[in-house]
């Protein structure tokens with residue numbers, strides 16, 4: 414608390430300070446916890462192969478009434494792709510001639526796996542222990558879109574009901590299943606979703622204590638290499654030395670693609686050279702070091718790069734699982750086939766659409782025949798240019814609110830469905846996360862940190878205030 418006499422007066426509710434104070438009070442007075450507890454209770458798992466009714470109920474019974482109370486017109490729309498979940502599009506049009514910001518969140522969560530949570534915790538009920546609010550979706554993503562909309566509500570209040578711009582909210586219900594239909598939905602409803610700027614809240618801050626802005630994400634391709642030599646196993650004593658072993662061949666093939674230090678060697682799939690502005694942007698980003706973070710391995714990954722460059726500005730390939738024969742019951746035989754599931758994480762500028770072609774050519778060059786290459790799923794890489802005026806504007810807004818240095822990540826190391834917004838809708842994309850790396854997202858004991866949530870509300874309220882102030886680079 415400041416000791417000045419002004420500080421003891423309530424902030425003018427129609428000022429930026431009043432707006433931010435209103436948002437913090439939403440948490441301090443229990444509003445956020447109440448709203449989030451109700452939201453977490455919807456068992457909206459999307460990754461279990463079927464769509465539970467809670468996906469629609471969350472949008473229809475929970476979010477639509479909340480948004481309607483803020484002056485939005487809400488529509489629940491079907492997924493253009495078979496088997497995909499519904500979308501909520503909420504629009505708050507003050508004046509069609511004014512600019513529009515598109516906000517995004519997802520109402521679905523990953524499988525709750527209740528038995529794996531620690532004693533005293535359960536996924537569908539928010540349990541508060543100190544600064545931690547436990548529950549499935551508290552971090553990913555119900556807590557984060559609740560914070561964003563809480564901040565927006567404060568801005569509407571502080572601006573006396575008139576923001577000076579329009580807002581569209583898009584909530585999807587399949588993000589944890591790979592966002593089926595999101596690209597098609599955005600293409601189909603281009604007019605409904607027309608906007609000038611995109612703001613999303615998802616993913617982690619780079620570290621709990623560093624307010625973070627990221628501008629896109631690395632992309633991801635999951636692919637499978639398989640080699641089938643014959644239709645059954647043959648005794649290794651009777652036939653070893655005269656029959657090709659597919660596991661041996663495949664292990665050697667993979668070793669030419671990625672070496673024993675994790676360096677990826679496939680021509681065409683290596684990252685483009687890191688530009689000076691990206692190098693500069695990532696140079697100040699801390700990697701790891703939080704409680705519960707793993708210790709980084711020395712000597713792993715592309716030589717000559719810093720850990721931040723390897724993680725954020727480079728391409729990495731992982732073996733996800735490798736199988737041949739039976740790991741539970743090894744037998745003395747030459748297995749008939751072998752399969753390896755791999756993943757490439759990649760940055761903007763990688764020709765990932767040609768992955769099959771590049772890998773096939775690589776394997777041919779190294780003398781391997783008969784290995785099948787198949788792409789299973791892919792997400793594009795995206796990155797708003799660091800020179801976009803929105804980047805500095807957003808950093809200034811976050812600094813003004815928090816008084817802290819802001820971590821600017823050119824892209825998230827992980828993957829988010831940002832190409833729907835940056836490529837299909839053509840929007841500048843700003844992502845402001847309100848979670849942190851050890852939040853337990855996707856695993857047991859997922860939680861939101863109350864201090865980050867409180868600062869997140871302040872950040873979002875300030876940002877939505879600033880969007881209606883002179884200087885916003887619409």
Ligand SMILES: [Zn+2]
Nearest residue numbers: 553589854855
């Ligand atoms: Zn997630």
